Amino acid sequence: xxxxxxxxxxxxxxxxxxxxxxxxxxxxxxxxxxxxxxxxxxxxxxxxxxxxxxxxxxxxxxxxxxxxxxxxxxxxxxxxxxxxxxxxxxxxxxxxxxxxxxxxxxxxxxxxxxxxxxxxxxxxxxxxxxxxxxxxxxxxxxxxxxxxxxxxxxxxxxxxxxxxxxxxxxxxxxxxxxxxxxxxxxxxxxxxxxxxxxxxxxxxxxxxxxxxxxxxxxxxxxxxxxxxxxxxxxxxxxxx
Numbered sequence: 383x384x385x386x387x388x389x390x391x392x393x394x395x396x397x398x399x400x401x402x403x404x405x406x407x408x409x410x411x412x413x414x415x416x417x418x419x420x421x422x423x424x425x426x427x428x429x430x431x432x433x434x435x436x437x438x439x440x441x442x443x444x445x446x447x448x449x450x451x452x453x454x455x456x457x458x459x460x461x462x463x464x465x466x467x468x469x470x471x472x473x474x475x476x477x478x479x480x481x482x483x484x485x486x487x488x489x490x491x492x493x494x495x496x497x498x499x500x501x502x503x504x505x506x507x508x509x510x511x512x513x514x515x516x517x518x519x520x521x522x523x524x525x526x527x528x529x530x531x532x533x534x535x536x537x538x539x540x541x542x543x544x545x546x547x548x549x550x551x552x553x554x555x556x557x558x559x560x561x562x563x564x565x566x567x568x569x570x571x572x573x574x575x576x577x578x579x580x581x582x583x584x585x586x587x588x589x590x591x592x593x594x595x596x597x598x599x600x601x602x603x604x605x606x607x608x609x610x611x612x613x614x615x616x617x618x619x620x621x622x
Contacts, residue, residue, distance in 0.1 A: 385456035391569075393450075393459030393519045396561045399568075400512035401582070406565070407574030408588050415588075441468035443488065443495065450523035455562055461520045462502045466495035482531040497524050497532060504540040511557060513537050514548050518558040521550050 392410075399406040408414040436445045443466040451458040469485045474494050485494030501517040517535040525532055535548040548554070568575065577594035586592065 384453050386453075389456050390451060390453075390458040391456055391562065391565055393457050393516060393523070395565050396457075396519050396558065397512045397516040399561055399565055400510055400515050400557075401508070402578075402586070403564075403568070403575040404577045404592055404594070405586060405588060407568065408591060410565075411569070411572065411574050414591055442466065443491065450520060450527060452523040452526045454526055455519075455522055455559070456566075457519055457523055457562065459520060459523070461499045461524075463500040464524070465498045465500060467498065469494045469496055482525065482529055484531060486528040486530050497528060497530060498534055498536060499524060499532070500536045500538055500545075502538050502540070506539055506541050507537070507546060511554070514554055515558045515561050517548055518550055518554050519562070522555075522558065 395406060395410050398409055436443070438444070445464045445466070446462065448461045448464050449459075450461055466486075466488060468491075473484060473496075483494065485496045487493075488495050499517055499520040501513065501520065503513055507513070514537070517537060521532045521535050524530070533550055535550055537546045537548060538544075539546065577592055579594040583589055583592070583594050
């Protein structure tokens with residue numbers, strides 16, 4: 383199946399969905415966004431990564447802010463950093479993966495180069511796979527555009543300033559494609575998913591719009607509201 387330009391989903395939507403389906407709905411269906419310190423720090427981190435010039439370090443070429451798309455999977459986005467590592471002669475003769483070569487030719491450069499997408503994130507690694515799914519989707523786009531097979535990506539987290547390698551194995555690829563299908567399913571339904579309160583809600587900039595605790599427990603919310611009404615009436619006193 384091939385998608386048209388108008389059908390392409392933003393890769394960032396997959397990260398939002400895996401992190402929280404309701405967050406995805408508020409952002410991508412209802413077009414709601416609230417900036418807080420954490421989102422501002424994340425935005426600044428991405429902007430710095432994109433502003434730096436592309437460079438060459440020996441057998442590594444670094445390209446920043448690279449736009450990518452996949453008409454096969456219906457995805458589009460921008461990769462913070464793509465590292466191209468020159469393959470050795472032995473690696474160039476290695477059999478391809480998934481029917482595709484391991485490297486691609488680059489303008490003005492000899493040999494073949496293995497692409498590795500790198501996504502920058504503020505904070506620390508998360509308990510779910512939302513960041514891994516995002517960088518995997520970026521790799522799927524690169525594979526299609528460059529006709530290569532990519533087995534590895536990376537995530538760079540700002541708080542520990544540590545790079546984490548990501549293996550693009552079959553399990554992660556399946557999880558990523560399942561997230562793509564889920565986004566299309568929810569988009570077609572046009573309904574924002576209900577809230578599910580958890581500890582990560584406290585750091586979400588959309589907490590005040592989402593109200594997960596109140597909306598997840600409507601009975602207790604109603605009881606609280608009735609108590610407040612009774613208290614307000616008692617405070618006013620009995621009219622003469």
